[in-house]
Amino acid sequence: MTIALQFGAMLDPRAKTLLKTLIERYIAEGQPVGSRTLSKYSGLELSPATIRNVMSDLEESGLIVSPHTSAGRIPTPRAYRLFVDTMLVAQPPTDDAQVESTVRTQLRPGEPNKLVAAAASVLSNLSQFAGVVLTPRRSHIFKQIEFMRLSEKRILLVIVTPEGDVQNRIMATQKEYSPSQLSEASNYINANYANLSFSEVRKRLRAELEALRGDMTHLMHVMQEAVVASTEETSDLGEAVLISGERNLLEVADLSSDMDRLRKLFNVFDQKTSLLQLLEVSSHAQGVQIFIGGESNLVPIEQMSVVTSSYEVDGQVVGTLGVIGPTRMAYQRVIQIVDITAKLLSQALSQR
Known part of the structure; x- marks a missing residue:
């Protein structure tokens, strides 16, 4: 049982209702929530004294805090975790349809790199926070290869991966x-080596070069060198992270009010190492994942949350996307945006 569920089991229905109301009002208004507001929006017939007692208990449990000298309270990362794990309800179907229509317009089947960039942009535009995408892992397998003559002793090698990624190499040859x-x-090559890894192609080429006709041997040697270069480039590049709309976060007081926090x-965003780790962790999980600041080393800022989901090509997970924003975000809507974008990006990438 997670810590959030353990806390949820400890709270009585009255405390859960007041905590849920407090979080919802704080997300909506951005101001510490007092007992009068809770009395108005919770739907509970409780005296101000009773509400204050419950809030005191929630504060002792580490679920809410009182900022500075304010009489109101705000939720802690632990409270947000309890909220997203046990208190969220599904969005109405009409909301899903509106988000899906917007995302589908932006993610039409096409070149993978452009689709991934469009996904980062639509995540940012819909959430008004930062959209982030771990780009598809570059394949170590090729689907098709083609040689094209450029001049007497220069050839263009075109490599197409199963994901639809196209890589070009210019090859110099000793003969025409x-x-x-x-x-x-x-x-x-396509008949004998397609859908093999580059390393496997190299092994088989070395073994089979002697059996080829003399006029093709040199060409195959050059092909072997190009395959080595492709493998090395794939390893060196690793995974790339695309970020869109990070400047939106400058408008979020929770994140931008403190210069050290902003730095x-x-x-x-600049180093991307922690983002890569977080997105890589997300790619091994099913469905939408929510990382709330202060819970782990993957989210280094207590006031920051990341909502992620993996996406696929032909049923195979190839990357992760998500939204980076403040802990005070409308989780219900952001979860919906991330989930729909991941599904539609998977569809678009698989329709080649």
Whole structure:
């Protein structure tokens, strides 16, 4: 049982209702919530004294705090965790349809890199926070290869991955090859090596070069070198993180009111290491994941939350996307945005 669920089991229905109301009002208004507001919005017939007693108990439990000298209270990261794990209700279908229509308009099937960039942008625009996408892992497998003659001794090698990513290499050769010879070489490689990893292709090429006709041997050696370069580039690049709308967070008082906090926030964007770790963790989980500041080293700022979901190509997880914002975010709506965007990006990437 998680800590959030343990706390939820300890709270009586009255305390849960007041805590839920307090969080919802704080998310909506951004101001510490007092007993009068709770009395008005909770729907409970409780005296101000009873509400204050319950709030005192919640404060002792570490679920709410009183900022400065304010009479009101605000939720802690622990309270947000309890809220998202046990108190959220599903959005109405009409809201889902509106978000889906907006996202679908932006994510039409096309070039993978452009689709991923569009996903980061739509996440940012809909949430008004920062959208982040861990780009598809570059495949170590090729689907198709083609040789194209550029000049007498220069050839363009085109490598197409199963994800639809296209990589180009210019190859220098010691002799001239005719278009028909290049076509024959392409057909041979596609027939014998397609859907194998680059490392497996290298092993088989080394073993089979001697069996090839002499006029193709040099071309295959050059092909082998190009495959090595592709493998090394894939390893060096690793995963890339695209971020859109990070400047939106400058408008969020919870994050921008403290210069040290702001510096930490933009260090997260500049270095990207912690984001990569967080998104990589998310890619191994099912459905939407919510990381709330202060819970783990993956979210280095207590006032920051990250809502993520993995996305797929042909049923295989290839990356993660999400929204970065303040802990005081409308989780219900952000979860909806992230979930729908992940599903529609998966559809668009799989329709090649």
